[in-house]
Amino acid sequence: MKNRAKNIFNIIEKNLDAIVIKNAALPFIDDNFFYITGLEKGIFEGSLLIVCPDGTLDLLVSELEAESASKAKANIHVFKDKEDIKSIIKTSFSSLKNVGVNYTGLSHRDFCKLKDMFPKSKFTDVSEELLKTRLVKDEMEIEIIKKACMISDKVMEKIPDMLYEGMYEYEIAAEIDYLMQKQGADKPAFETISSFSKNTAEPHYSHGSTRLKKGDFALFDFGACFRKYNSDMTRTFVFGNADKKQKEMYETVLGAQKVGFDSIKPGLQTSDVHTAVSSYIDNTKFKGRFIHSTGHALGLAVHEGVGFGSDSHVDLQENMVFTVEPGVYIPGFGGVRIEDDILVKKDGMELLTTSSRALLEI
Secondary structure (H helix, E strand, C coil): CHHHHHHHHHCCCCCCCEEEEECCCCCCCCHHHHHHHCCCCCCCCCCEEEECCCCCEEEEEEHHHHHHHCCCCCEEEEECCHHHHHHHHHHHCCCCCEEEECHHHCCHHHHHHHHHHCCCCEEEECHHHHHHHHHECCHHHHHHHHHHHHHHHHHHHHHHHHCCCCCEHHHHHHHHHHHHHHCCCCEECCCCEEEEHHHHHCCCCCCCCCECCCCEEEEEEECEEECCEECCEEEEEEECCCCHHHHHHHHHHHHHHHHHHHHCCCCCEHHHHHHHHHHHHHCCCCCCCCCCCCEEECCCCCCCCCEECCCCCCECCCCEEEEECCEEEECCCEEEECEEEEEEECCEEEECCCCCCCCCEC
16 A cells, blocks of 8 residues: 555655545545555544655544554554544644645535644645546556456346336345345445336436336446445346337447447547547437446546546546446437446456346347
């Protein structure tokens, strides 16, 4: 984990004494806390991480988290209350003058708390540097993400056999979440999307009480969280025989995804991938029916701040992880999305999710 800390400072052009990562209460816990420490268990509400340029880590944690914190390669400072944490900072860290802070991970209230804790420090935003460092995964991160993807693949393979006429969307969503944990996931990466019929035209629909009937699209978008890293994949099936329009929609999305795969290589900008995919769809009868970005960076967060979008201009680098998820949506009729996770390689990309992408009529 020392290398991760050093990598952050290597791209920071400002002269800093340290970086301070502050957690509030759930759900306002900074993913960078776990990225830098490598900790996989514990919540660490109210905890502080102080990162020095040489990679030294100091963890300020409550007694509740002391045992979990002991697994980190860091100096551990255990506090009992708010006054105790202020005393620790005054005794050991009052000399910090220039401090980097993740502005995007702080509420205004918590920023004020930091200023109170470090009254003599000048704060500088290092959120961009933290993001850039996390975008390029190390070998350990890649192996964990591959495991999360494998869990998703195993669950996706089981879904067709679980579908039956008249079942509720929420029933299959519950089964998907259960099966992910049974396969080793810590939890779902996000609220599972299980949508039937016209509900599939809503990209961020979750699940409800709609029943499955013959001729419906059935769309499933879910991911596994494993050791705090996430996968994210989508498949769209047809329950029964697909009609001509459904087949055309599916073939268009499948072709668009292949265009995206073929576009990915180091040095290309993220926006270029989206342009290639959206142009492909807009040259079909479904012009204007692709209504979101082509994908997003993936890791400790499901959406890691950068994506394949028209306004995203990040150069692709080896060992970045993204989703590729084109879709076509027709309100009142339904939608098709096919989503996979990929690893950028020096000569292209590697598919991390491998479930069949052929149209499946169940």
